[in-house]
Amino acid sequence: MQPEDLVRDHTIYSCVMGSRAFGLATDASDTDRRGVFLAPTELFWRFEKPPTHVEGPGEERFSWELERFCELALRGNPNILECLHSPLVGHADGRGRELLSLRGAFLSRQVYDTFTRYALGQRKKLDADVRTTGAPRWKHAMHLLRLLTSARDLLRTGELHIGVGDQREPLLAVKRGEVPWARVEAWMARLAAETEEALPGTPLPPEPDHARVADFLFRVRRDSARQADTHHEVVQGVVGGRRLGQD
Known part of the structure; x- marks a missing residue:
């Protein structure tokens, strides 16, 4: 089975991410599509395992195999968690809807570390741009x-909302380079401080609910294996019946 076939035939959840999901889209914005596919259990019984992720088919599309997606979400990966909270859901079957119902199980105080590390990495890139060219990449500054x-509000409320709401115009002004870098730096510093201040009183639990997620993954893997067994039994029955009739 080709990787593209796994995405095409076994996707359980897909959504639109990027600027369109954040409420920051303009006429020039791309449509970034993300998804989760469930590789049939029988594929794991071979030496060559299914891929953990697939690019495509088509441009601006990226998908993760369910287990890898859950692993990253349990670690508090910002991109993965945001994918689960996109307001632009393109597809969700029964298993995809159950995955969405688990959104809270992935959230914990660990997001402070993961979001902060990601933000620090992006900030270092912006600082490097300023040193070499005299200005940051304004689009990246906006997204940071x-x-x-989002990180501040998540720690304050225990809920992740990725839409920017009434901050759309101020953020787009940053993207257009209309806000001096010094003001953007001060804005970032204030948000970082508010995020740190929110940590001690956050309603988020210390750890994600690993057991609940593991139970979900076990059940979908088991059901996939049972469906494969049923399919093989039906095929064998049809073949056996034809042979019997021919005899």
């Missing part, structure tokens, strides 16, 4: 401000 805002 958005991420810091």
Whole structure:
């Protein structure tokens, strides 16, 4: 089975991410599609395992195999968690809807570390741009401000909302380079401080609910294996019946 076939035939959840999901889209914005596919259990019984992720088919599309997706979400990966909270869901079958119902199980105080590390990495890239060219990549600066805002509000409320709401115009002004870098730096510093201040009183639990997620993954893997067994039994029965009739 080709990787593209896994995405085409076994996707359980897909959504639109990027600027369109954040409420920051303009006429020039791409449509970034993300998804989760469930590789049939029988594929894991071979030496060559299914891929953990697949690019495509088509441009601006990326998908993860369910187990890998859950692993990253349990670690508090910002991109993965945001994918689960996109307001633009393209497809969700029964298993995809159950995955969405588990969104809270992936959230914990660990997001402070993961979001902060990601933000720090992006900030270092912006600082490097300023040193070499005299200005940051303004689009990246805008998205870093958005991420810091989401992290702060997540720690304050225990819920992740990725839409920027009434911050759309101020953020787009940053993207257009209309806000001095010094003001953007001060904005980032304020958000980082507010995020740190929110940590001690956050309603988020210390750890994600590993057991609940593991139970979900076990059940979908088991059901996939049972469906494969049923399919093989039906095929064998049909073949056996034809042979019997021929005899």
